[in-house]
Amino acid sequence: MSKYALSIRDMCYVAVFTAVIVVLSLLPPIPMPFGVPMTLQTFVVPLAGVVLGAKRGGLSALVYVLLGAIGLPVFHGFSGGLGMLFGLTGGFLLGFPLYAFFAGWGADRGGTHWLLIGLFVGMALTYLLGLVQFSLVTGHGLRVSFFAVVVPFLPAELIKLFFASLLGLSARKRLEASGIF
Numbered sequence: 007m008s009k010y011a012l013s014i015r016d017m018c019y020v021a022v023f024t025a026v027i028v029v030l031s032l033l034p035p036i037p038m039p040f041g042v043p044m045t046l047q048t049f050v051v052p053l054a055g056v057v058l059g060a061k062r063g064g065l066s067a068l069v070y071v072l073l074g075a076i077g078l079p080v081f082h083g084f085s086g087g088l089g090m091l092f093g094l095t096g097g098f099l100l101g102f103p104l105y106a107f108f109a110g111w112g113a114d115r116g117g118t119h120w121l122l123i124g125l126f127v128g129m130a131l132t133y134l135l136g137l138v139q140f141s142l143v144t145g146h147g148l149r150v151s152f153f154a155v156v157v158p159f160l161p162a163e164l165i166k167l168f169f170a171s172l173l174g175l176s177a178r179k180r181l182e183a184s185g186i187f
Contacts (some may be wrong), residue, residue: 016062023054023066024073027102028080031070035082040154041094042140045082048132048159049166051102052125055109056174057181064107071099097139101132109170113178121175125167133159 012020030050035043055063074086081090081099091099105128112124133156141151181187 012062012065019058020062020066020069023050023058023063024069026050027054027067027070028073031080031082032084038155038158040140040144042098042136042155042159043082043095044159044162046166047082047102048098048105048129048163049170051105051132052109052128052167053170053174055106055111055124055128056113056121056171057177058106058110059114060107060110063110064103067106068103071102074099092143094140094143095136096143097134098132098136100139101135104128104135105132109174113174121171125171129163129167 027047027050030046033046035045037043051067054066057063058066070080071091074081075088075091077087079086082095090096108124108128108131109121110124112121112127115121115124137148137151137156140146140155141148144151146154178187
């Protein structure tokens with residue numbers, strides 16, 4: 007088997023975490039003033055990476071984005087379709103696979119410092135894509151967009167990262183110890 011191939015077990019892990027991302031994204035979002043809601047997606051996406059690792063975690067987030075892109079109502083507010091990827095929140099959605107991948111990359115390397123680097127790189131890339139997309143869609147400059155869709159989210163994002171890393175590492179250790187992984 008190629009190092010790039012997925013086993014049936016890997017596909018099941020990806021499917022389970024894709025489902026978890028869907029379920030948490032459907033919980034009622036917290037509306038924010040500029041139209042980008044606060045959701046639990048940015049909790050569960052890095053969690054998927056930490057638990058599953060870079061490849062499987064990134065793939066679970068990618069499958070989630072693809073399900074939404076083909077029109078299934080898996081995005082916040084039971085929305086879906088390509089229009090969402092070109093709308094206000096599209097950059098964030100497109101950043102989710104990167105977020106999960108880098109969170110998993112950090113967890114795969116072992117050590118708290120690698121995990122933190124992976125989490126922050128994933129978060130930064132996701133917010134950068136979200137910021138640029140928001141700016142393009144609204145016509146606001148990058149500075150205004152930064153204060154609209156990045157700054158208000160950072161405190162909650164850091165709390166979500168803290169809990170995603172704790173819960174993710176604990177789950178990963180338990181799965182590895184049980185021989186399931």
